[in-house]
Amino acid sequence: MNTNQKAHISVLLNDLTQALKAQHLWQDIPPATEKLKSKLPFCVDTLLFEQWLQFIFLPKMQHLLNENLPLPSSISLSPMAEEAFKRLGSEANSLLSIIAAIDLSLTQPSMQG
Numbered sequence: 609m610n611t612n613q614k615a616h617i618s619v620l621l622n623d624l625t626q627a628l629k630a631q632h633l634w635q636d637i638p639p640a641t642e643k644l645k646s647k648l649p650f651c652v653d654t655l656l657f658e659q660w661l662q663f664i665f666l667p668k669m670q671h672l673l674n675e676n677l678p679l680p681s682s683i684s685l686s687p688m689a690e691e692a693f694k695r696l697g698s699e700a701n702s703l704l705s706i707i708a709a710i711d712l713s714l715t716q717p718s719m720q721g
Contacts, residue, residue, distance in 0.1 A: 613713070614673055620710050621669055624661065627703040631696060633658040650688055657692030683714045 628634045638644075643654040650660045665685075672679050689707045693700035 614679075617669070617679065617710070617713055618673055620706060620713060621666060621673075623706045624703075624710065625666060627706050628658055628662060631699060631703060634662060635659065638663050657688055680714050683711050686711050 625634070639655060639659055644651065644663060646652075646654045648654075650657060651664065655663070669679070671677070685707050686704065689700075689704055693703060696703075
């Protein structure tokens, strides 16, 4: 992944943070540590999806970017996001668009040339 692609992902992660805050889904206090250690996808048994995004996904992605480590090459957050944010109705549209853009950006084959 080139520098431009990483910069684009970084912008999307920031956009996701801002969208979560705009929807009042951002928490100032993290969940208990044991809730972050679930073995199930998205910690569905211990966290809300927005908590998983805030306390697991965003920090992990930021760490990978900061350390110049490989990013996931295939990701599909949108189906879970669509289900989790149904309760928000049309208010979730911008949030879902950002998540779809993250999926697409990380799953597209890298451009050669």
